[in-house]
Amino acid sequence: MANPVILTVDDDPVVSRAVARDLRRRYGERYRVIRAGSGPEALEALREIKLRGEQVALLLADHRMPGMTGIEFLEAAMDLFPAARRVLLTAYADTDAAIEAINVVDLDHYLLKPWHPPEEKLYPVVDGLLETWAATPDAAMAEIRVVGHRWSAPSFKVRDFLARNLIPYRWLLSDEPEGARLLAAAGATEADVPLVVTDEGKTLISPTQAELAGAVGLTVEPTTDFYDLVVIGGGPAGLGSAVYAASEGLRTILVERRATGGQAGQSSRIENYLGFPDGVSGAQLTDRARRQALKFGAELLSTREVVGLTEAGGARLLRFDDGAEIAAHTVVLATGVSYRVLAAPGASDFTGRGVFYGAVSTEAPSCVDQEVYIVGGANSAGQAAVYFSRYAAKVHLLVRGPDLTASMSRYLIDQIERSDRVVVHTHTEVVGAAGGDHLEQLTLCNSRTGERRTVDTSWLFVFIGAEPRTDWLDGVVTRDPRGFVVTGPDLVVDGKRPPGWSLSRDPYHLETSLPGVFAAGDVRSQSVKRVASAVGEGAMAVSLVHRYLEAQ
Structure with a gap:
């Protein structure tokens, strides 16, 4: 070359x-x-x-x-x-x-x-x-090719993983000449898709995320078994912690189960983040933060899921889903939240085949001149509506409430009101989904009148609420009734410290009920669900990590 x-x-x-x-x-x-x-x-x-x-x-x-x-x-x-x-x-x-x-x-x-x-x-x-x-992986893997079916959920997962990790690739349909030639060369059939071919000619048939990450140059193994700080989660809070900790000389590793950026990384444009008056895409912001963390020496571990956390003397032991372990003096929990699954009958059958969770940028070009439906009334849904309006003939925003003012920023409401391609349907819910090999119809219900109607569409993007991924912390740290991690002063009730607390001081502001373990960003109970506040909490957590280490 x-x-x-x-x-x-x-x-x-x-x-x-x-x-x-x-x-x-x-x-x-x-x-x-x-x-x-x-x-x-x-x-x-x-x-x-x-x-x-x-x-x-x-x-x-x-x-x-x-x-x-x-x-x-x-x-x-x-x-x-x-x-x-x-x-x-x-x-x-x-x-x-x-x-x-x-x-x-x-x-x-x-x-x-x-x-x-x-x-x-x-x-x-x-x-x-x-x-x-x-x-960057982009430089090393400039000609990755992905062969798959248009409405294949496994094919979508591969494309989404590459896109969210900012890895460029070329998408080829298996029934087109070039895609068929690659399948034949790899000794595979249409039943074997997705097929991934790296620029070095290595082929992967239906790869796992870990296999795919290794093939495209992402780091999947830690370099050592002990760190000063392990950050769990690669959203704005986690990246903020990794940047500040590594820049201050702490041996830092960030563990992300899917892709850095979190929900913010999927945003087409964030316009209320300090210092970016013209807005910045979530991908750009994530790329900058990731490069900063690497520049200061932090390790970024991809496709590894932490499923256990225990106290081991002065260390904190973390267990991965494959049984491997690493240890650290301190931990920052920055696992964020995930969108709730749509409960409408039939919807689960079309996940990745017309029903998508979050703003999936890989699908936007396929929506040209088509009608797109978006469920949700918060900022993420509003950003998606504005983004997809550049491609789709019409974007239908379905909102359970009477308007958008309860949970969406004013600047997004103004943009939506100015767009002749976005239609807001209030008091409206999805109550059914149907189709063949992909989504073809939705049943909508007006919660005030009870009226139901069926619409034809192949595109539904869901942004309904947020749930913390903290089940693995049950019995390890104190959580509120919704599963968010309780920290700092909220742990001290009627002057009493949390059960099992072993230190003579109260928990620091972002510290959990397990000393040396901190929480930052959306996963923390009572946190402000904004990118700027998540980054700030990530940085603040590092200052408290220093205070904790100095007292040991």
């Missing part, structure tokens, strides 16, 4: 040649440095590179270009090569534009002109970005 590409874009020929010269001098042996004189010319070059199946590691664009600015180019280039690192070259007077680009195109860095000497101002920046790009 050809060397990865570094692409520079500048309409000033003198500057363009100078940038390319400095880049070739240091990186020419390992990368192909290509320069373009305009945004459209650069996009055409990227399309050709994409068709050849080659990789782009770095995009460096001048901001002030006629016809298409550097920000506009980088935004368009993200659709072709989302894993490429992005740099804006700008004059001092344009630093406001560079700061804007951090939000609009998830900019990695901006360089001020002049960048000389390059040894001080250019190469250290590019070195770091190229190292980050090379370390």
